[in-house]
Amino acid sequence: MTVALVITAPQPLADANGWPMVYLGGTIDMGHSENWQAQAVELLAGERAVIVNPRRADWNADWLPIAEEPHFREQVEWELEALEVANVIVLHLASDSKSPISLLELGLHARGGRLIVFCAPDYFRKGNVDITAERYGIERASSVDDLVERVRCKLARLARL
Numbered sequence: 001m002t003v004a005l006v007i008t009a010p011q012p013l014a015d016a017n018g019w020p021m022v023y024l025g026g027t028i029d030m031g032h033s034e035n036w037q038a039q040a041v042e043l044l045a046g047e048r049a050v051i052v053n054p055r056r057a058d059w060n061a062d063w064l065p066i067a068e069e070p071h072f073r074e075q076v077e078w079e080l081e082a083l084e085v086a087n088v089i090v091l092h093l094a095s096d097s098k099s100p101i102s103l104l105e106l107g108l109h110a111r112g113g114r115l116i117v118f119c120a121p122d123y124f125r126k127g128n129v130d131i132t133a134e135r136y137g138i139e140r141a142s143s144v145d146d147l148v149e150r151v152r153c154k155l156a157r158l159a160r161l
Contacts, residue, residue, distance in 0.1 A: 002048045006041055009056040010078050013085065020158045021050045022151055023082050026092030026118075027099045028055050036092050036144055043148040049155055052082045088114055088154050090147060093129060095120035103129075110136040116154065118147045 007014060013021075022044065024037045037055045044051055056075070063071045083089060089109055093099050103125065109115055110132055118141040119129045133140050139154075141147035 002046055004041075004045050004047045004049050004051050006051045006053060008053045009082075010074050013052070013078075013082060014050065016050045019048055019050050020087040020155055021052055021082075021085055022047075022088045022090060022155070023052045023054075023086035024090050024092075025054065025079075025083070025105050026090065026102050027094035027097040029094075029097050029099075033094055033097055036094070039144055040090070040092075040148055040151075043145075044151060047152065047155055048159065052086060054079050054082065083109065086114065087158055088116065088151055090151060091115060091117045092144070092147065093117070093119040093123045093126075095122040098124065106132065106138075110138060113137070115139065116141060116147060116150045118142070118144065 005014065005019065024040055026036070027033045035055065037053050041051055041053060054075070060071065063069050065072055067073055083105060089105070091102050091106055093102055106115070106117065106129065116139045117129065117133060119126050123129065132138065139150060141150050
């Protein structure tokens, strides 16, 4: 059985050996939101893929969100690099979150054809997300399970290339 390789921030982004890379972006809220990434990792465990998870176990809420803070800079640079090399970018926008960085990531990668977005029905800017997704042909999911199934389909398409 194939076992996905999971890389969690700030681990080095490993050589994927030709495996597609899936970035699990979206709501984290400094570690205070539901850990949907853990569920996604579990559901994707059998895939031939590298799963890249920005949610880090050692996050320290005392780190200032400024460029001069070395741990914060390390995290942001790690995320930017992972987003650039990922074949599939997942964004999960939870209902109880603002998720400003996820919105930034949505804007940065809207035209790339690599995004799959789940936006909770009561997310505070769902209209903006829906309109942007329509305009740029971004794939949308209706739940975490649907999100994972769409990732599986995208991985299957990539395997055929």
